[in-house]
Amino acid sequence: MNVLITGGAGFIGSTVADLLISKGYTVIIVDNFSTGKREYVHPKAKLYEIDVCDRTSLMTVFRQEKPNIVYHLAAQINVAHSILDPTSDAQSNIMGTIYVMECSTKYGVKKVIYSSSAAVYGDVAQLPIAEDQVKQPQSFYGLSKALPEDYLAMYAKFFPIDYTVLRYANAYGIRQDPMGEGGVISIFLSKILQEETIVIHGDGEQTRDFVYVKDIARANLAALDKASKKIINISSNTSTSIKQLATMMTSIAAKPSLPITYIESRQGDIVHSRLDNKQAQYHLSWEPSYTLQAGLGETIRYYLEQN
Ligand SMILES: NC(=O)c1ccc[n+]([C@@H]2O[C@H](COP(=O)([O-])OP(=O)(O)OC[C@H]3O[C@@H](n4cnc5c(N)ncnc54)[C@H](O)[C@@H]3O)[C@@H](O)[C@H]2O)c1
Known part of the structure; x- marks a missing residue:
């Protein structure tokens, strides 16, 4: 099975790539190396050094590689930067996701697994926060991670594509x-x-x-064929x-x-x-190890x- 990982040279994406390769999946990585590092890219992964906002190049990768599953992790992740430059943050995180969805629906991807964040919730008094909590992001970053979740659902409404949203607590x-x-x-x-x-x-x-990166990678692996059209917190609770x-x-x-x-x-x-992780236990049979x-x-x- 061909799996394409955007942001696969980054902290979480490269850990997801390593796990998938160890399980025998063919991994294709798309990364612009804005924060990712070459030494994190698994030698067995096929690498495309492109920006997810480069629509033409992204289309070419999808046309050539025909991925079955897409993990979308590429994002501008710096909250302070999002406040200084909301436009470039939105370009990477919102438009980048739309381009990924556009290519995915065009080239028959079965499922997209999107890395979202606790930042979509904002400051919530009632803890732990469950997935049905109304989203109230407190920064442009929170907003630019939140909006793509709705785009995924909308794409799944109009196209034959599945998705899972994973909202991570603080990864380390x-x-x-x-x-x-x-x-x-x-x-x-x-x-x-x-x-x-x-x-x-x-x-x-x-x-x-705090949730450990290897546990996050396991949650991504579990989401490959589970939690259809679900939003799931990935946390230690x-x-x-x-x-x-x-x-x-x-x-x-x-x-x-x-x-x-x-x-x-x-x-x-x-x-x-603090994020509730009962849905992850129920839908992904996942809990932090x-x-x-x-x-x-x-x-x-x-x-x-x-x-
Ligand atoms: N680290 C956390 O605590 C945390 C928490 C919640 C959610 N997340 C989400 O997890 C994902 C991965 O985060 P991370 O901590 O590994 O960050 P990271 O910066 O290490 O990884 C992001 C990767 O995406 C690449 N990238 C960024 N913009 C790109 C673009 N426009 N085109 C192509 N590649 C691009 C970077 O080069 C990098 O390799 C992000 O979507 C982030 O929002 C992270």
């Missing part, structure tokens, strides 16, 4: 760029590796729901405060005396976020060995 793990969305773990990690002070915005009591996180990380790295300082909180930061302790352990050990 090996290959995460400290500049990206939910990058707090990779930011703390780079401080730990350089033995520098860890800086926390606010009082550190804000909480997040547990809350960890940023303060707790910093302490866990310094202790796993055996650097418990590394200083931690607190500075003013960032405007617009969500205070608490890594605890935060285990996922952090694997990630930190990997980077300590590289250092």
Whole structure:
């Protein structure tokens, strides 16, 4: 089976690609390397270095490769950038998805699996957040991840194509760029590796729901033939405060005396976020296999060995 992955040179996309290749799928990657890295591309994957907004080139790839399944992960993922430049954010995330759907419907793709985000929910008081929560994004990025979900549903209404939307909580793990969305773990990690002070915005009591990248990849594999036309949260459904996180990380790295300082909180930061994952258990038979302790352990050990 031919599987095309957009953003397959990125943090999550390359992990999805590795898993699919290990299961025997033929993987085609489309990536413009805006944040992706060549060394993340699996040697068995066929690579096309193009932008998903380059409609003509994208059509050519679909015509040549005739993918059966498409995983759409390519996106501009930086929230701050989306506020500085909403146009380019919308171009990549909204128009990029429409081009992917256009090619997919034209060349007979069976199913598109779209990587969405907890950012579509915005600041919700009632936790954990279930998938039927009204979307109230708080940034252009949240908006540009939310709107394509509706495009997928609309395409499935007018064309014979299936889809699943996976809304990830805060992803973490090996290959995460400290500049990206939910990058707090990779930011703390780079401080730990350089033995520098860890800086926390606010009082550190804000909480997040962290999900390990390998668990996200497993959810993508499960969605290949399950959860038809469904929106599914992919999360740990547990809350960890940023303060707790910093302490866990310094202790796993055996650097418990590394200083931690607190500075003013960032405007617009969500205070608490936790996603319900019952739908993932029900429709994908998926639940996280890594605890935060285990996922952090694997990630930190990997980077300590590289250092
Ligand atoms: N990292 C998280 O915590 C998180 C949380 C929720 C959702 N997501 C979603 O998961 C997906 C993957 O995110 P990630 O963290 O791996 O980010 P990433 O930046 O590592 O990966 C994105 C990949 O897409 C490529 N890309 C970007 N724009 C492109 C374009 N226009 N054409 C072709 N390729 C393009 C980049 O080069 C990169 O390889 C994104 O859709 C993101 O919105 C991520």
